[in-house]
Amino acid sequence: MDEAENKKRSHRGNVSRFFEPRRIAIIGSFKEGFFGGYVIVKSLMNSGYGGRIYPVNPAYKEVHGLKVYPSIKEVPKTVDLVFILINARSVVKVVRECAQSGVRAFIVVSDGFAERDLKGKHLQKELLSYAREHGLRIIGPNTAGVVNTANGFNPCPYEAGYYKFRHGPVAVCAQTGMINPQAYPYPLLRFGVSKICDFGNKCDLDECDMLEYLEDDPDTQVISMYLETICDGKKFLGTAKRVASQKPVLILKSGRTREGAKASVSHTGGLAVDDKIFEATCNQAGILRIDTFAELFEIPKVFASQPLPEGNRLGIVTFTGGIAVLAIDEAAKYQLDIPSLGTKTADFLDAIFPGLGTMPVDIGPVMAAVKEAFDRYPKILDAVMSDKNVNALFNVLWANYTGDIIERYIEAYEGIKNRYRKPVVTWIYGPSAQSTSELAGRLEDRGFPVFTRPETAIKALGLAWRHASTRYGART
Amino acid sequence: MDEAENKKRSHRGNVSRFFEPRRIAIIGSFKEGFFGGYVIVKSLMNSGYGGRIYPVNPAYKEVHGLKVYPSIKEVPKTVDLVFILINARSVVKVVRECAQSGVRAFIVVSDGFAERDLKGKHLQKELLSYAREHGLRIIGPNTAGVVNTANGFNPCPYEAGYYKFRHGPVAVCAQTGMINPQAYPYPLLRFGVSKICDFGNKCDLDECDMLEYLEDDPDTQVISMYLETICDGKKFLGTAKRVASQKPVLILKSGRTREGAKASVSHTGGLAVDDKIFEATCNQAGILRIDTFAELFEIPKVFASQPLPEGNRLGIVTFTGGIAVLAIDEAAKYQLDIPSLGTKTADFLDAIFPGLGTMPVDIGPVMAAVKEAFDRYPKILDAVMSDKNVNALFNVLWANYTGDIIERYIEAYEGIKNRYRKPVVTWIYGPSAQSTSELAGRLEDRGFPVFTRPETAIKALGLAWRHASTRYGART
Numbered sequence: 001m002d003e004a005e006n007k008k009r010s011h012r013g014n015v016s017r018f019f020e021p022r023r024i025a026i027i028g029s030f031k032e033g034f035f036g037g038y039v040i041v042k043s044l045m046n047s048g049y050g051g052r053i054y055p056v057n058p059a060y061k062e063v064h065g066l067k068v069y070p071s072i073k074e075v076p077k078t079v080d081l082v083f084i085l086i087n088a089r090s091v092v093k094v095v096r097e098c099a100q101s102g103v104r105a106f107i108v109v110s111d112g113f114a115e116r117d118l119k120g121k122h123l124q125k126e127l128l129s130y131a132r133e134h135g136l137r138i139i140g141p142n143t144a145g146v147v148n149t150a151n152g153f154n155p156c157p158y159e160a161g162y163y164k165f166r167h168g169p170v171a172v173c174a175q176t177g178m179i180n181p182q183a184y185p186y187p188l189l190r191f192g193v194s195k196i197c198d199f200g201n202k203c204d205l206d207e208c209d210m211l212e213y214l215e216d217d218p219d220t221q222v223i224s225m226y227l228e229t230i231c232d233g234k235k236f237l238g239t240a241k242r243v244a245s246q247k248p249v250l251i252l253k254s255g256r257t258r259e260g261a262k263a264s265v266s267h268t269g270g271l272a273v274d275d276k277i278f279e280a281t282c283n284q285a286g287i288l289r290i291d292t293f294a295e296l297f298e299i300p301k302v303f304a305s306q307p308l309p310e311g312n313r314l315g316i317v318t319f320t321g322g323i324a325v326l327a328i329d330e331a332a333k334y335q336l337d338i339p340s341l342g343t344k345t346a347d348f349l350d351a352i353f354p355g356l357g358t359m360p361v362d363i364g365p366v367m368a369a370v371k372e373a374f375d376r377y378p379k380i381l382d383a384v385m386s387d388k389n390v391n392a393l394f395n396v397l398w399a400n401y402t403g404d405i406i407e408r409y410i411e412a413y414e415g416i417k418n419r420y421r422k423p424v425v426t427w428i429y430g431p432s433a434q435s436t437s438e439l440a441g442r443l444e445d446r447g448f449p450v451f452t453r454p455e456t457a458i459k460a461l462g463l464a465w466r467h468a469s470t471r472y473g474a475r476t
Numbered sequence: 477m478d479e480a481e482n483k484k485r486s487h488r489g490n491v492s493r494f495f496e497p498r499r500i501a502i503i504g505s506f507k508e509g510f511f512g513g514y515v516i517v518k519s520l521m522n523s524g525y526g527g528r529i530y531p532v533n534p535a536y537k538e539v540h541g542l543k544v545y546p547s548i549k550e551v552p553k554t555v556d557l558v559f560i561l562i563n564a565r566s567v568v569k570v571v572r573e574c575a576q577s578g579v580r581a582f583i584v585v586s587d588g589f590a591e592r593d594l595k596g597k598h599l600q601k602e603l604l605s606y607a608r609e610h611g612l613r614i615i616g617p618n619t620a621g622v623v624n625t626a627n628g629f630n631p632c633p634y635e636a637g638y639y640k641f642r643h644g645p646v647a648v649c650a651q652t653g654m655i656n657p658q659a660y661p662y663p664l665l666r667f668g669v670s671k672i673c674d675f676g677n678k679c680d681l682d683e684c685d686m687l688e689y690l691e692d693d694p695d696t697q698v699i700s701m702y703l704e705t706i707c708d709g710k711k712f713l714g715t716a717k718r719v720a721s722q723k724p725v726l727i728l729k730s731g732r733t734r735e736g737a738k739a740s741v742s743h744t745g746g747l748a749v750d751d752k753i754f755e756a757t758c759n760q761a762g763i764l765r766i767d768t769f770a771e772l773f774e775i776p777k778v779f780a781s782q783p784l785p786e787g788n789r790l791g792i793v794t795f796t797g798g799i800a801v802l803a804i805d806e807a808a809k810y811q812l813d814i815p816s817l818g819t820k821t822a823d824f825l826d827a828i829f830p831g832l833g834t835m836p837v838d839i840g841p842v843m844a845a846v847k848e849a850f851d852r853y854p855k856i857l858d859a860v861m862s863d864k865n866v867n868a869l870f871n872v873l874w875a876n877y878t879g880d881i882i883e884r885y886i887e888a889y890e891g892i893k894n895r896y897r898k899p900v901v902t903w904i905y906g907p908s909a910q911s912t913s914e915l916a917g918r919l920e921d922r923g924f925p926v927f928t929r930p931e932t933a934i935k936a937l938g939l940a941w942r943h944a945s946t947r948y949g950a951r952t
Contacts, residue, residue, distance in 0.1 A: 034876060035844050111841050115797065116831055158844075160907040161877025176798025177840075178905070183796070183874070185909045228801055254798070259814065260805030263836070292931050293802060320659070321591065322652025322730070325704055326769060329736030338735065355592055360739070364653075365587050368511050368634075398659070400510060401637025429654070431636040433661045455768050 014137045015205065015213040017105040019148040019195060021080035024155070025054040025072060027094055028085025028109070030063040034159040037085055038063060043181075046163035048152025054079060071097070078102040083145070083155060088112035088120060091141065092127050099134050106131075108140035109157050114201050115142050115266070128203045136204075143200025144177035149193050150219050158182035168192015169221035170300040171214050173207070175199045175228045179296070189297060190444040191304035194219040206231040208239045215243045222303035224250045224296050228264035230273045237281050244286040248303045248467045252290045253278055286470035288463040295456065301449035302460035306423035308468040313339040314461060315390035316360035317381060319367065319398040323427070323454050324360035327394055330455050334462025339389040348383050352376055367398075374405065378412035385420045392423045392461050396454070399430035399439045406439050413448055423464055425457040426450045490613045491681065491689040493581040495624040495671060497556035500631070501530040501548060503570055504561025504585070506539040510635040513561055514539060519657075522639035524628025530555060547573070554578040559621070559631060564588035564596060567617065568603050575610050582607075584616035585633050590677050591618050591742070604679045612680075619676025620653035625669050626695050634658035644668015645697035646776040647690050649683070651675045651704045655772070665773060666920040667780035670695040682707040684715045691719045698779035700726045700772050704740035706749045706757075713757050720762040724779045724943045728766045729754055762946035764939040771932065777925035778936035782899035784944040789815040790937065791866035792836035793857060795843065795874040799903070799930050800836035803870055806931050810938025815865040824859050828852055843874075850881065854888035861896045868899045868937050872930070875906035875915045882915050889924055899940055901933040902926045 028037035037055060041064045044053055053066060054075045060068040069075050072082070072094075082098050084091055088110050095106055113124040124141060131138050139146065147154045149165040156163075160181035168191045172179045177198045186193060194217065197210055207227055214220045223243070230236050243249055255264035256275045282289045290299055314336040318324045328338055338359055341349070346357035353366040353373055361384055366373045384390060397409055416424070426448055428436045440450040451457035504513035513531060517540045520529055529542060530551045536544040545551050548558070548570075558574050560567055564586050571582060589600040600617060607614050615622065623630045625641040632639075636657035644667045648655045653674045662669060670693065673686055683703055690696045699719070706712050719725055731740035732751045758765045766775055790812040794800045804814055814835055817825070822833030829842045829849055837860055842849045860866060873885055892900070902924055904912045916926040927933035 111844065116841075159876065162907065174798065176796060178796050178798045182876075182907050183905055185907055185912075188909060226798065228798070254801040254805050256805045257808035259808045260801055263804045263814070264801045292929060293799065294929050320652060320654050322650065322654045322702065322704070323769065325730040325736055325740045328739045329730050329732045332733035332735045338739070365592075368587065400635065400658075402635075429659055431638065431658050431661055433664060436661075453768060453770050 014105070015209050017080045017137070018107065018139055018146055018205070019153065020151060021051055021105070021153070023052040023054065023077055023079040024081045024083065025056050025075055025079045025098075025103070026083040026085070027056045027072065028083070030055055030057055030060045030068060035157055037083070037157075039159050040083060040155045040157050041066060043154050043156045043160075043163050047154035048164065049154070050151065051153075052077070072101050072103070073097065075101070081105045081107065083107050083109060083157075085109045085157060088123050088141070092123065092130055095127065095130060095136070099136055104136055106136060106138045107143060107145050108138055108200070109143060109145060111142040113141040114203070124201060124203050131204055138204040139197070140200035141203065143198045144180035144182070145198060147181065147193070147196035149195070154181065156181040162187055166190065166192035167194070167219070169194055169219065169304045171195040171217070171220040171223045172296065173197040173199065173210050173223070174226035174296075175202060176226060178293070179226065184297065190441070191301050191449065202229070202231060208232065208235050211239050211243045211249065215246065220247065222248045222250070222300045224300045226252045226254070226293075226296055228254050230278065233273065233277070233281065237285055240281070240285040240287050245471060248288055248463070250288045250290050250296070250299055250463070251282065252293065252296050286467070288466060294452070295459070298451060298456050299460045299463060301451070302423060302425060302464050303467070305447050305449050306425070306464065307421045308471070309392040309423050309461065309465050310421070310468070311391035312336050312465050313389055313391045315339065315384050315387065315393045316396070317384055317393065318360055318362055318396035319364045320396065321360070321362055321364070323396050324362065327454055327458050328360075330458040331462065334459070334465060336392070336458070336462055336465060341384070342387045342389050345383050345387040349380060352380065356380070374408065377408050378415045381412040382415055385416045385422060390422065392465070393425070394457055394461065395424060395426045397426060397428045397439065399428050399432065399435040401430065401432040401435055403435045403438060406435070406442070409439065410442055410446070413443055413446055417446060423461060424448055425461050427454040427457045490581070491685050493556045493613070494583065494615055494622055494681070495629065496627060497527055497581070497629070499528040499530065499553055499555040500557045500559065501532050501551055501555045501574075501579070502559040502561070503532045503548065504559070506531055506533055506536045506544060511633055513559070515635050516559060516631045516633050517542060519630050519632045519636075519639050523630035524640065525630070526627065527629075528553070548577050548579070549573065551577070557581045557583065559583050559585060559633075561585045561633060564599050564617070567599065568606055571603065571606060571612070575612055580612055582612060582614045583619060583621050584614055584676070585619055585621060587618040589617040590679070600677060600679050607680055614680040615673070616676035617679065619674045620656035620658070621674060623657065623669070623672035625671070630657065632657040638663055642666065642668035643670070643695070645670055645695065645780045647671040647693070647696040647699045648772065649673040649675065649686050649699070650702035651678060652702060654769070655702065660773065666917070667777050667925065678705070678707060684708065684711050687715045687719045687725065691722065696723065698724045698726070698776045700776045702728045702730070702769070702772055704730050706754065709749065709753070709757065713761055716757070716763050717761040721947060724764055724939070726764045726766050726772070726775055726939070727758065728769065728772050762943070764942060770928070771935070774927060774932050775936045775939060777927070778899060778901060778940050779943070781923050781925050782901070782940065783897045784947070785868040785899050785937065785941050786897070786944070787867035788812050788941050789865055789867045791815065791860050791863065791869045792872075793860055793869065794836055794838055794872035795840045796872065797836070797838055797840070799872050800838065803930055803934050804836075806934040807938065810935070810941060812868070812934070812938055812941060817860070818863045818865050821859050821863040825856060828856065832856070850884065853884050854891045857888040858891055861892045861898060866898065868941070869901070870933055870937065871900060871902045873902060873904045873915065875904050875908065875911040877906065877908040877911055879911045879914060882911070882918070885915065886918055886922070889919060889922055893922060899937060900924055901937050903930045903933045
């Protein structure tokens with residue numbers, strides 16, 4: 001093994017302490033409330049974490065049935081990771097004590113650092129200097145921390161009301177706590193999550209560290225990241241390019257405008273990046289750029305559940321021509337072409353209903369004319385999926401309010417499941433939010449992602465095609 | 477009254493037949509099912525329509541307790557409007573019979589016209605020729621019709637499972653049935669709807685007719701429209717410009733790309749418009765262009781419930797810096813500036829918590845530090861709203877899972893209600909979809925629009941500012 005590889009391994013080992021610690025200490029208040037050490041301990045006890053937890057605070061004896069130690073020195077074993085939730089002014093002192101006890105990794109939840117004022121900026125600089133000098137790694141300060149769903153490690157410092165996660169292939173990282181359990185209803189993400197990381201002020205552990213760690217994380221198949229600043233542009237380009245050639249890397253970057261860039265600098269105290277430079281970096285690195293906060297959670301679903309498209313020809317099956325036109329507009333942005341159906345498919349569909357054998361395949365007139373024809377819906381969907389001209393499918397479903405046609409859709413999806421190696425994205429509309437949501441749940445439980453907006457469904461496929469091109473070269 | 481005004485009035489009188497008919501006939505099948513004349517009659521009986529309904533079909537005697545007439549000639553009174561749901565081939569013949577009985581307005585639900593094939597195109601041409609020759613007006617063909625919530629006139633031909641609407645100021649028109657009751661859960665739109673119109677193939681009644689009708693409709697304060705094609709560009713520019721100087725006109729236009737334009741032509745059989753020309757038209761006319769299907773329903777909420785901003789200075793109160801940065805990026809697209817707080821406001825806020833008196837006003841650190849400080853939330857919100865530097869507010873709320881802090885928000889909104897003539901838009905996030913949705917409902921019930929995405933909330937304010945500038949001139 002050469003030196004570079006060795007260094008890389010040891011670096012990853014460093015980061016893994018944050019996600020796979022066997023023993024942790026929490027230094028802060030354990031007062032009952034919706035935020036703080038009290039909540040971290042509660043969350044860990046409920047999330048299934050199997051490691052040892054050492055709460056530390058001279059003012060407490062016990063929290064949630066656990067002994068509270070007066071200081072880190074009294075903790076009987078060296079811990080892998082320490083959570084710090086004390087006043088910013090005292091953080092360096094406590095980190096020093098911990099380091100003297102052999103601790104190497106810290107999640108500094110405390111705020112009041114570079115994001116607050118000049119004084120906080122100095123405190124952060126002091127903290128980082130000490131860490132660098134003594135080989136310590138830090139997430140934060142000003143962070144809501146991390147989650148690892150593989151080992152039930154959910155030390156969320158804010159009360160979220162739920163503690164467990166569906167284990168899945170999506171890693172979500174951000175320079176904000178907006179992606180931590182208290183901010184997002186993760187139980188609704190049916191394809192699950194692998195890791196969550198809030199970089200906070202990103203004084204030490206940054207986007208490159210996480211990309212490297214996730215690159216080799218067998219639980220992570222897709223990385224979704226919100227960034228306000230980039231710590232080291234050149235390093236980022238190299239790292240992202242390497243990782244993005246293996247796993248899709250989605251990035252939402254704020255500070256795109258002059259005004260936003262100014263605000264991002266004051267939010268977490270980082271340095272702004274010219275958006276044109278960042279855009280060029282994304283293109284070079286094969287990063288999939290996303291544009292809204294909701295996409296951070298929605299777009300990964302296609303990568304978490306569907307095969308990559310083997311070509312850019314997008315089939316559309318719909319109940320309404322209007323959405324098909326909007327979809328075609330959107331598809332063009334991602335170089336997705338709408339193919340003609342093969343003769344065999346076209347003839348088969350036209351025999352069911354005149355005109356049905358034309359792309360986009362519009363079920364609407366069939367339904368309005370003869371509801372019985374709809375009984376052949378599973379065969380219609382299968383015919384389009386089997387067509388060699390079709391590499392991916394955007395399927396629009398109408399969920400009626402009684403839900404009696406839902407069973408036919410389920411039958412159709414069961415029919416195409418595992419039969420074709422082509423991605424399928426679905427959008428559902430209808431007069432009843434309850435029907436729509438029931439159908440969405442049933443399809444996602446069967447492994448088919450459903451998107452809240454038609455444009456997002458197409459964008460997900462578009463980015464899947466872009467990633468396939470980066471990874472295997474364009475094959476249109 | 478001059479001749480032009482006279483003509484305009486008579487024209488509007490023509491369009492009003494579609495929305496305020498006293499007597500209507502329905503010609504089609506009355507077989508029980510989810511689509512057709514059976515559903516129209518059922519829908520009208522449940523929606524509170526007070527006019528007379530004459531079902532027409534020689535094969536039926538009765539439907540929903542109403543007598544079915546064998547032909548239009550047997551209907552005892554001349555009707556204002558006829559719904560046609562029969563095979564495309566027979567439509568012209570039936571229209572002719574109706575015209576001979578004095579009918580002047582038709583909603584042709586039947587499909588199989590220009591959107592289907594060449595034969596259908598000829599049928600549509602024949603239909604239009606006859607209509608023009610005899611002074612008839614037609615909506616459609618290939619339409620799901622109209623709704624008027626003012627008189628309970630909801631003749632939806634598809635079963636939607638609900639029949640009544642909240643009466644409100646938003647008119648929704650589209651070149652697709654995607655905006656009719658069967659396609660959208662209107663009961664969730666808390667600010668209500670005035671009129672719905674599906675243009676269908678738009679062979680006669682078009683966007684200009686509807687704009688003119690809605691211009692004078694006292695029930696309509698904002699017009700939201702989806703278009704695939706424009707019938708007469710020059711006329712559209714003139715009409716839209718006049719209407720948009722009085723009421724906000726939001727337009728979602730598909731066929732933006734070459735591919736989409738091609739598809740739009742085949743969807744309803746119209747003519748494509750170069751997107752650059754349409755973009756220029758929008759700028760000239762003061763049309764507010766929107767970009768996604770969801771925005772068609774969401775953006776109007778700001779116009780339906782909030783005063784227009786009197787300047788472009790956007791205040792932000794948030795629980796998270798990350799969303800503030802994204803919001804500032806978005807705001808810049810609409811020339812919304814983020815002001816500094818006035819000294820009085822800043823001092824007041826800094827006294828509550830150090831650093832709170834800086835825009836964007838971030839409640840997050842306050843909450844994490846001292847929950848009691850949050851009891852002053854109503855005073856914090858009022859202070860920002862009262863600041864002369866602030867013309868509009870983007871408010872980000874965190875709904876915790878227990879919902880116990882929701883009451884404080886309600887108190888705060890009650891406090892600012894009717895106190896300031898400044899628009900407020902809200903985005904809510906949190907770990908529980910139920911809490912988020914409960915809070916959203918309670919705020920909207922109090923007249924404050926809540927948006928599903930932060931970017932949409934900002935865009936709504938941005939377009940409100942754009943409309944204010946069109947209407948009153950820019951006053952930044």
